[in-house]
Amino acid sequence: MSALPLVLTVFVACAVEAVEALTIVLAAGLTREWRSTFQGMAAALAVLAVIVAALGPAITLLPLTALRLVVGALLAIFGLQWLRKAVLRASGHKSLHDEASAYLREVAAAKAATAESRGRVHDWYAFTLSFKGVLLEGLEVIFIVITFGANQHNVGAAAIGAAAAVVVVAVTGIAVRAPLARVPENALKFAVGVMLTSFGMFWGAEGAGVSWPGGDAALLVLVPAVALVALGYTALLRRPAGPAPVPAPESQEVPSS
Amino acid sequence: MRRLRSIGAFWYDFVVGDDWRVAVVVVAVLALTALLVHAAGVNAWWLVPPCVLAALGWSLHRAVRRS
Numbered sequence: 386m387s388a389l390p391l392v393l394t395v396f397v398a399c400a401v402e403a404v405e406a407l408t409i410v411l412a413a414g415l416t417r418e419w420r421s422t423f424q425g426m427a428a429a430l431a432v433l434a435v436i437v438a439a440l441g442p443a444i445t446l447l448p449l450t451a452l453r454l455v456v457g458a459l460l461a462i463f464g465l466q467w468l469r470k471a472v473l474r475a476s477g478h479k480s481l482h483d484e485a486s487a488y489l490r491e492v493a494a495a496k497a498a499t500a501e502s503r504g505r506v507h508d509w510y511a512f513t514l515s516f517k518g519v520l521l522e523g524l525e526v527i528f529i530v531i532t533f534g535a536n537q538h539n540v541g542a543a544a545i546g547a548a549a550a551v552v553v554v555a556v557t558g559i560a561v562r563a564p565l566a567r568v569p570e571n572a573l574k575f576a577v578g579v580m581l582t583s584f585g586m587f588w589g590a591e592g593a594g595v596s597w598p599g600g601d602a603a604l605l606v607l608v609p610a611v612a613l614v615a616l617g618y619t620a621l622l623r624r625p626a627g628p629a630p631v632p633a634p635e636s637q638e639v640p641s642s
Numbered sequence: 643m644r645r646l647r648s649i650g651a652f653w654y655d656f657v658v659g660d661d662w663r664v665a666v667v668v669v670a671v672l673a674l675t676a677l678l679v680h681a682a683g684v685n686a687w688w689l690v691p692p693c694v695l696a697a698l699g700w701s702l703h704r705a706v707r708r709s
Contacts, residue, residue: 454672458668458669462659463657463659465664465694465698466659469659469660469664469698470660472702473702582698586694589668589672590675594675594676595686596687598687603687611691611695
């Protein structure tokens with residue numbers, strides 16, 4: 386795989402995570418106070434930097450076959466989580482992820498919380514809200530960067546894709562000072578789920594010793610095949626028209642993805 | 643101990659998520675593929691995609707039935 390598809394795949398996946406982190410940071414900053422929010426964000430970024438510094442070099446020391454087997458399996462499992470949720474959302478069995486309503490929920494919770502000062506942090510609620518949001522979404526970014534980058538021996542290109550996504554989302558968020566509700570997040574998550582699952586299967590099988598027919602070109606068949614099957618499942622499971630039962634709420638799922 | 647348990651629960655939730663059966667299928671099918679390649683000399687590239695996608699369908703079916 387050349388660097389461009391790698392950068393683009395990581396960019397899209399990380400942009401989705403960055404949009405979710407932005408929603409949480411905005412809710413904390415605009416409702417509570419910016420100083421504690423930035424402190425929480427900085428603390429989360431410091432923890433993420435430590436994780437990258439520890440994991441990045443360690444993972445590249447693994448032999449390529451073992452790396453592909455382990456990382457491929459993890460990526461396939463992780464990608465199937467995304468795809469499962471995306472299909473359930475697209476077929477009406479789970480509520481669509483909506484940044485505007487997620488923002489309103491966070492704002493309501495932030496307004497209801499009492500102010501508490503701890504050490505140098507003036508507003509502990511804003512600090513922890515921002516810290517948890519950035520850390521959780523950041524972990525997913527790191528996971529994607531390290532798995533894709535290490536497998537392609539190009540962590541630098543993957544990191545560029547991730548950094549570009551974070552910068553674009555942050556700059557847009559600062560400009561509009563509102564959650565990025567117009568980003569087609571559910572469609573992007575479907576596409577990212579397809580990519581993660583396809584690459585996970587490809588690398589996992591390679592790690593198990595398989596030689597794909599056509600080498601890397603097999604991905605050109607694998608990715609559309611996974612997308613078609615996922616779309617087929619969506620069509621099969623789509624709720625019929627009429628009064629539908631209430632879909633499972635957003636809060637019943639893993640924090641992001 | 644409680645902290646260790648919560649860290650473990652977080653990573654389990656982060657990687658495995660809502661349906662552990664999907665993770666089990668992925669690991670099992672990769673193990674079977676490795677066995678076929680190394681023990682039987684079969685280039686079993688055709689095994690992983692249908693099994694993984696069938697696991698997704700099974701998981702979706704269970705989720706829809708529950709809702």
